[in-house]
Amino acid sequence: MIGRRVVRTASEGSVPAAEMLKLPRTVAFVGLMGAGKSCIGRLLAAALALPFVDADKEIESAAGCSIEDIFTAHGEEAFRAGERRVIARLLDQPSVILATGGGAFMDPDTRALIHERAISVWLRADVELLLRRTSRRNNRPLLKRGDPRKILRDLIEERYPVYAEADIVVDSVDGPPEMTLARVTQSLRSYLENPEAAGRRRAKAGSAAE
Template structure:
């Protein structure tokens, strides 16, 4: 089943962007299932290509080394057939990566507020950038720096504390509107 069969004529990879904790993986997997497309997590692909974890990449090569690898992996992924791609929070900040996403993908920003991001990221301890101080302050700094750039995304959907299925429906409706496809009626 393709995205076209699901009623959406998606001709480019749907690239999810947003801060850590916005729901890119959770919503991305649900979207892929609903659209009949593969789901790919860029961070998993980066780890596979590097043969180590993202934390290890950061430790060995710093953020600049990580971003270089991330750029190359995303470029490769955007050459593959249409799929749903979840990217790391900093991927869209790289001008070259952003340009590739604009050219070869359809970007969708999952926008979330600070309290939600703090709550969601507190559950896990694998985020290198959150180890650089108070997580709330780090997330606020990231929001201040990144949200103006994320606003360049093709589409924006708010991620809140609704069940993931509700956010997934919001994304599908946003895609329908963007692609000018009428909603299916029972």
């Protein structure tokens, strides 16, 4: 198995020649709602001529209803169980670019599956950027439970130490999505060229999250 390495910085500029990237397995984007997982995932998939899959859309298709309806009718625990099954199925298939839901990587079993079968990329964003992006849509069940800013701050405090266990960390840019795509592409290349140091870093991140 190829090891894991976080690449925290990447230069700005044009997207490197993505066709030169030879991905050994699925790339799974993780992070909070509004970080840009679906947007950047679609762009990366197009650049690599790979399918793009949105795990939330797959869950809705399997359930025959929206994620909000699943939360309302069955609760978050039932949703996470279904999410786990869907992601496991997707990771059993040929390589794709996968956008996961904000809470998927928090589930220990789902996280273990992603570590084993995918290259995980955390798109990190600050609370102001997340607020601007999530305010454009009204389909975020978690943000309907109170003040969105406080909810996002609480989620950042809870989830960012766990997201830090991802193979690659890229800061989502408040600008043209191609800027973030360039960072992701370069970070993937760096990861694939030098994966040996990743195991030690991920173990350290895991210890810090406990």
